[in-house]
Amino acid sequence: MNSKQSSRRLFLKSAALAGLAVGAEASASAQGVTDASAPGAQPGTHAHGQPARLAAPAGRAVTKTITHTTYYTPLADSVGIITPASLHFMQSHSRLPDIDPEKYSFIIHGLVERPLAFNMDDLKRLPSVSKIAFLECLGNTGPRRHSSEGKNATPVTVQYTHGIMSCNEWGGVPLSVLLKEVGVKKEASWVVAEGGDGSKYSYCVPLTKAMDDCMVAYLQNGEPLRQEQGFPARLFVPGFGANHSVKWLRRLMITDEPYMTWDQSVHHAASRVDLGNKSRWFNFVWPPKSVITRPSAGLKLNAPGYYEITGLAWSGWGKVRKVDVSVDGGKSWKEAKLQDPILPMAHTRFNFDWTWNGEETVIMSRCTDDQGEVQPTLAELNRNWGRGEKDRLEPISNTHYWNAIQPWKIAK
Amino acid sequence: MNSKQSSRRLFLKSAALAGLAVGAEASASAQGVTDASAPGAQPGTHAHGQPARLAAPAGRAVTKTITHTTYYTPLADSVGIITPASLHFMQSHSRLPDIDPEKYSFIIHGLVERPLAFNMDDLKRLPSVSKIAFLECLGNTGPRRHSSEGKNATPVTVQYTHGIMSCNEWGGVPLSVLLKEVGVKKEASWVVAEGGDGSKYSYCVPLTKAMDDCMVAYLQNGEPLRQEQGFPARLFVPGFGANHSVKWLRRLMITDEPYMTWDQSVHHAASRVDLGNKSRWFNFVWPPKSVITRPSAGLKLNAPGYYEITGLAWSGWGKVRKVDVSVDGGKSWKEAKLQDPILPMAHTRFNFDWTWNGEETVIMSRCTDDQGEVQPTLAELNRNWGRGEKDRLEPISNTHYWNAIQPWKIAK
Known part of the structure; x- marks a missing residue:
């Protein structure tokens, strides 16, 4: 707090603050009350844990195209670093799977000694880890989002320019633990992750990264993943573009080469104008x-x-x-x-x-x-x-x- | 992740895991889908950001007495350290104020040079800070909560024994900044905080602590406080019993002696049997x-x-x-x-x-x-x-x- 001390004189010069009247006590106390005694619900107001009736922002900003539905995290009012799960960004390319965790499992197969399936009980029994980390869509802050021109332009606010990005505490099982369980073969070098949505959204990750700090996540800020975030389990690849963190994880295939998945190679390879629009294939890490x-x-x-x-x-x-x-x-x-x-x-x-x-x-x-x-x-x-x-x-x-x-x- | 390596052999010995069948692929893919394309709501399922339909725990465990309504944080399934705002514990002694943030303000008065009122615009304009910190009711894990005897006994789970406790990222204005604004007088040594609820819940905090690391918080995990947590603003006193962190903050009075508030002195002073039940007055810090x-x-x-x-x-x-x-x-x-x-x-x-x-x-x-x-x-x-x-x-x-x-x- 010492670093704040030098600012004191600045505040006192501020017309808005110095002009504050004493005696606002009456307005602060003359507020309504609601009944907190009813378990679960408060008559006419809200259930325990719901946002306050007059709390802003609602935060439900959204854009839609034929192939994308995007919810943007409201960043303008944030102070700390944690995004509440309900305000986490989402970009979906197909319908959300509605998966019963009791029936859910995913498999690890390919270049392994013992292909295995893991269900939620297995995940909860295995060693766990949690990590406070950002997740950012690789398309966040693209040039189209800067533009206020054109009839379909989204408004230029920090929510739209930078809001396909959130920071949560993710909890789950280290991917390295699962990979050791199945016994990865010597020639293996890549992991292909496939989601359980209609599009079988797939992305591949280098095995070195998979063994380093990835996890199969089932908790988000201490509670089960939201449906939009891959409930009941997703891959989580810290530092990489969010597209690597495949949701509704269905399988992990271990291979000895990168896999030309549709989204990764067709949609997400950036072209270089000066190289005749040749693709600069496979981007991974978000730079500073x-x-x-x-x-x-x-x-x-x-x-x-x-x-x-x-x-x-x-x-x-x-x-x-x-x-x-x-x-x-x-x-x-x-x-x-x-x-x-x-x-x-x-x-x-x-x-x-x-x-x-x-x-x-x-x-x-x-x-x-x-x-x-x-x-x-x-x-x-x-x-x-x-x-x-x-x-x-x-x-x-x-x-x-x-x-x-x-x-x-x-x-x- | 290296520390996990030594555990590998243990997992392989585990009958439950080693017995997992390969080929669960079919069950993972044969799940229903819901429509994510509708902005805000998904037909028959949920709005963006709501918990997944089949996610557990609901987490709404509650106990009620004539004077207390308590919601307990579900700890059994947690992995990381952050509690979602919706599952934060609550103990209320009276009805919850339903405060309009546009009309809200609180005052700082008493032994100060310039008594001032602060509204939400002032708070958002002033220097901000955030802190990931626990909040624990001073009555958490009391002996009554250990007991499974008696007809009114609550079930013995970790949610009931330890669940009047949560850990959030709190954001707001350092209290030291506000105290410097009003100019605390030399003889001041205590801060009395009063809430805007019906009971005018009041607690006092030593000025040294107030100047050190307390804040007036208006954000919780990046979003406005929940109503149960003091919306629109509360005191936050890290490390102390949660009762010091007065909700719906209405005023801070600066004094030169501790203030015998009703709750602090009558209800929350612990007696020592060996000293003839003389009160050990004023407990502050949660020990390890x-x-x-x-x-x-x-x-x-x-x-x-x-x-x-x-x-x-x-x-x-x-x-x-x-x-x-x-x-x-x-x-x-x-x-x-x-x-x-x-x-x-x-x-x-x-x-x-x-x-x-x-x-x-x-x-x-x-x-x-x-x-x-x-x-x-x-x-x-x-x-x-x-x-x-x-x-x-x-x-x-x-x-x-x-x-x-x-x-x-x-x-x-």
Whole structure:
């Protein structure tokens, strides 16, 4: 808390705060009451555990295309790093399976000594692990989501630009434990995961990663997975694009080569313009990224004065080392405060004290991870991918793992 | 994951696992599907974010007396450390206020330079902090909850013995920031917090603690507080009995002496039998404690073989240093594995590999915190409090901060 002390003078200068009247006691006490004594339900209000009647945000922002239904996590009001399960993003490509956990099992087969099936009782009996980690769709923050042009454009808010991303505590069985059970053969090098949805959504993961820190997850923030998150069990691959974390896990096939699954090779391979649109096949790890969640697009500042800038930073490679913030459109940068806990492959919250002088400006953040990798500007990102500035403005469907610095304009 | 390797042989010996049939593929794929394409709701199933139709536990265990309604957190199935907001414990003594956040404010007054009121806009504008921390009712695990005797006895499960306890990520404004705003006078030494419920539930906290790591919280796991948790804002006092974390915060009065609030002095002062029942007034910090959540009372083991013992450990004084587990009724102890993250004043998950030989035995865990404090046996706890073994078996209403080692009998 000591780091907050220097900000005190700033608050006192703030017109909005200094002008607060004493004696608001009456308004605070003259509120209604509801009956908490009824087990389960409160007449006319809510059941135990439901969100408060007047709590915002509802958070149910959604977009739909013929092939995608996407729910976006509301990031603008967040303070910490945990996303409630009910507000976790979802992108579905087909109907959700409605699986009875009593009848559920998945198999591990292929290049193994003993192919085995595992049901929920097996999973709960085996050694468990939990991990607070982000999950981010590889299409999060794609260029189409930046655009406010066109009749089908989604509104530009941080929920739509960065909200296909959440951070939860995932619990389950280390995949390495299961792979040791079946006895992986020497020539094996890849794991192909297949989901139990109608599309048999499939993705493959290198065996080295599978043995390192993946899990078969059945718990999310301490409760059973939500149906949208793969109930009763899913693969969880920390740090990689969320598409690797196959939901409603149906089988794991061990192979000696990467598997050209439909989604991974056709839809999710990014092309390089400068290489004649040849695909850069198989992207895995989310590079360092950050975004200011408040103030952000769509949030209005009422008056000049003190504001806390806050946001999230993360890297699929490991921990966040530092976050720089610019409040002058990138001319100068200052280091933000990182808030505990700083966990590998998890969201890290950063905070930055700012006094707004009332003039139009642009604010932005830049993440550096513990590998020394730095989040690029849009120009740097385009250069890296062999794209010109013009390409960026067109809807390129295969632009994934987009981690450019996100500027927010603060209007007068 | 390396620590798991040594367990491999144990699993292979397990009859239940080794007997698993290959070819369960058919049963996994022959599951129903539901429609995810409808925004918000899925016909006949659920809205986005609701628990899966067949997910257990419902977790709505509750007890009621004339003065208390208590909802217990289901701990038996937990794996990580985060409690979903909907399953957070609640104990209410009066009706829940139904407060409009637009009209809400609380005041800080008393021994201050500038008494001020703060509304939700002020709180969101001020510097924020978040903390993953446990909250435990000072009456959790009281002797009455151990008892299975009497016609009104609650069932003995870990949910009822230890479930008035949860661990969440709390977000809000550091109390020190607010106290610096109002300018605390030199002679001040205590903070009296009053809630906006019908009973004006009040508790006092030393000013040193208030300036150290307390917050006025408005977020819980990234979303607005639940109504049962004090929506729209509550005090949060890490490590102390949850009763200090006054909900629906209405005012903070700064004083130069402790304040004899009704609940704190009449109901929550523990008496010492050996001192003529003189009260040991003002308990604050939860001492080191732990409990095995699986297997625990009410969970049946199907067959001899490998089981992972898992549980939670915590200390209001700081971090957990180690957890010892005994599987022979306390004759011998072995150190459990602690799972990351290990955070101060938060639940820490421990795991322990165990091969059950099928014989009746007693399992238990013992927490040591980073101050070197060790969780006591029941006999040691009674000695510390000047109680005989007989007293412990009687329903002593003022037995609080109960942290004795919890034995679970494993029946044949």
